[in-house]
Amino acid sequence: MLKSVKTMVFxxxxxxxxxxxxxxxxxxxxxxxxxxxxxxWETAQGWSRAELGAAMTAALVVSALCAPVMGRLIDRxxxxxxxxxxAVVGGxxxxxxxxxxxxxxxxxxxxxxxxxxxxxxxxxxxxxxTHSRPRGAKQAITLVTLAAGFASTLCFPIANFLAxxxxxxxATHAFGLIVIFVAxxxxxxGTGAAHGFRRTVSHNKGQVARGPSHILxxxxxxxxxVTYTAIGLNHTMLVSHMLPILxxxxxxxxxxxxxxxxxxxxQVFGRxxxxxxDHRVSVFFISGMTFVLLALASSSLYFAGFLLVGLxxxxxxxxxxxxxxxxxxxxxxxxxxxxxGFGTISGLLAVPYLMAYALAPSLAAHIWTVAGYDTVLxxxxxxxxxxxxxxxxxxxxxxxxxKAAAAFQDTSR
Numbered sequence: 498m499l500k501s502v503k504t505m506v507f508x509x510x511x512x513x514x515x516x517x518x519x520x521x522x523x524x525x526x527x528x529x530x531x532x533x534x535x536x537x538w539e540t541a542q543g544w545s546r547a548e549l550g551a552a553m554t555a556a557l558v559v560s561a562l563c564a565p566v567m568g569r570l571i572d573r574x575x576x577x578x579x580x581x582x583x584a585v586v587g588g589x590x591x592x593x594x595x596x597x598x599x600x601x602x603x604x605x606x607x608x609x610x611x612x613x614x615x616x617x618x619x620x621x622x623x624x625x626x627t628h629s630r631p632r633g634a635k636q637a638i639t640l641v642t643l644a645a646g647f648a649s650t651l652c653f654p655i656a657n658f659l660a661x662x663x664x665x666x667x668a669t670h671a672f673g674l675i676v677i678f679v680a681x682x683x684x685x686x687g688t689g690a691a692h693g694f695r696r697t698v699s700h701n702k703g704q705v706a707r708g709p710s711h712i713l714x715x716x717x718x719x720x721x722x723v724t725y726t727a728i729g730l731n732h733t734m735l736v737s738h739m740l741p742i743l744x745x746x747x748x749x750x751x752x753x754x755x756x757x758x759x760x761x762x763x764q765v766f767g768r769x770x771x772x773x774x775d776h777r778v779s780v781f782f783i784s785g786m787t788f789v790l791l792a793l794a795s796s797s798l799y800f801a802g803f804l805l806v807g808l809x810x811x812x813x814x815x816x817x818x819x820x821x822x823x824x825x826x827x828x829x830x831x832x833x834x835x836x837x838g839f840g841t842i843s844g845l846l847a848v849p850y851l852m853a854y855a856l857a858p859s860l861a862a863h864i865w866t867v868a869g870y871d872t873v874l875x876x877x878x879x880x881x882x883x884x885x886x887x888x889x890x891x892x893x894x895x896x897x898x899x900k901a902a903a904a905f906q907d908t909s910r
Contacts (some may be wrong), residue, residue: 512687513637516622517644519584519683523617524648526676527587527610530669533656537665544600552604554855556611561851563615565709568624568844576625576840577688579616584681587613592673595666617684619645620847623827624840625688631836635780635828639772642823646765712842717833720891725826726849727884731791731877732819733857736760738865738873745870746798748808756808763816771821780832781892784825788885790818795877833891
């Protein structure tokens with residue numbers, strides 16, 4: 498396992514490393530800064546948790562709606578400018594949070610941050626890599642996700658230390674400056690190498706980029722949309738309600754925090770394990786295993802109750818199953834839907850996924866109010882099963898299309 502990791506790490510060029518560190522910092526500064534400072538805002542500003550949550554929900558909705566536009570720009574060769582500009586503007590918005598006194602301004606700034614997230618987090622970065630590195634996209638995406646998997650580990654302790662030692666305003670100022678003056682330059686460097694912006698433009702000149710209307714008419718798109726929306730709902734409902742669900746299962750408050758803290762490292766573990774088996778199994782097999790692991794995770798939590806082995810199994814299956822999705826998703830989508838217009842495809846797929854991500858906490862809360870957490874867990878067991886079925890149909894469609902293309906080439910000879 499270590500040999501596979503070392504091989505990929507040492508073979509990665511400077512551009513990939515720049516993107517990996519840049520993505521780590523934008524995730525920390527634009528996304529994880531919210532949960533890291535949530536309690537500080539609630540205490541210091543007097544805003545309710547529902548009001549604060551509404552701001553983040555609005556940011557995610559805006560991010561979802563803007564994702565297709567960002568993807569279209571990347572398809573047209575503007576990936577370098579999309580990533581870096583959104584990082585600079587997003588970092589400036591986080592910096593401005595430190596001067597906020599009214600909730601209305603706070604809410605408006607998070608809408609701006611949401612727009613910027615649509616242009617500099619995983620989806621646009623992976624769309625850029627898929628276009629600019631047709632043969633090395635998997636290795637590049639894997640390294641980026643391995644590094645960015647530690648974004649929350651970086652953000653939570655630093656932001657809380659700064660908030661406790663100085664103020665939450667100091668924390669937002671610090672992360673805003675980090676995103677502007679460290680993350681943005683790293684993204685600029687990472688998209689300016691030989692594999693970068695200029696090659697993407699010249700490579701796409703001879704292709705007709707598929708527009709949204711053409712993409713939306715393809716059954717495979719809708720199958721993939723249901724597939725990844727199901728994953729998003731499953732994971733977000735569980736993560737957003739993890740502590741109360743674990744306590745409802747009978748775990749102590751301390752044990753619940755420990756189990757919850759294992760999800761992040763298990764995501765990294767899943768990505769490293771994928772690297773080990775990368776040359777032995779296909780990306781479709783790994784993707785299929787994702788649905789099995791996610792269903793097993795919720796089942797472990799539902800049937801094992803407070804038993805430690807069940808709680809540990811939940812953390813292992815949920816973390817590793819969801820962790821590989823960030824790598825396999827762009828690879829599978831490119832394989833099934835093709836690389837032409839990939840940024841637009843990726844952006845359109847992000848709309849239902851991010852909407853699910855934004856609405857899942859409220860949906861889980863509503864189900865809990867009506868029927869309890871057992872029903873939430875049953876739904877979380879069902880979602881990866883539904884997603885797996887849709888993924889199977891999409892994969893089958895891809896195989897049928899490949900056979901048809903091969904038969905056409907044979908007859909044309």
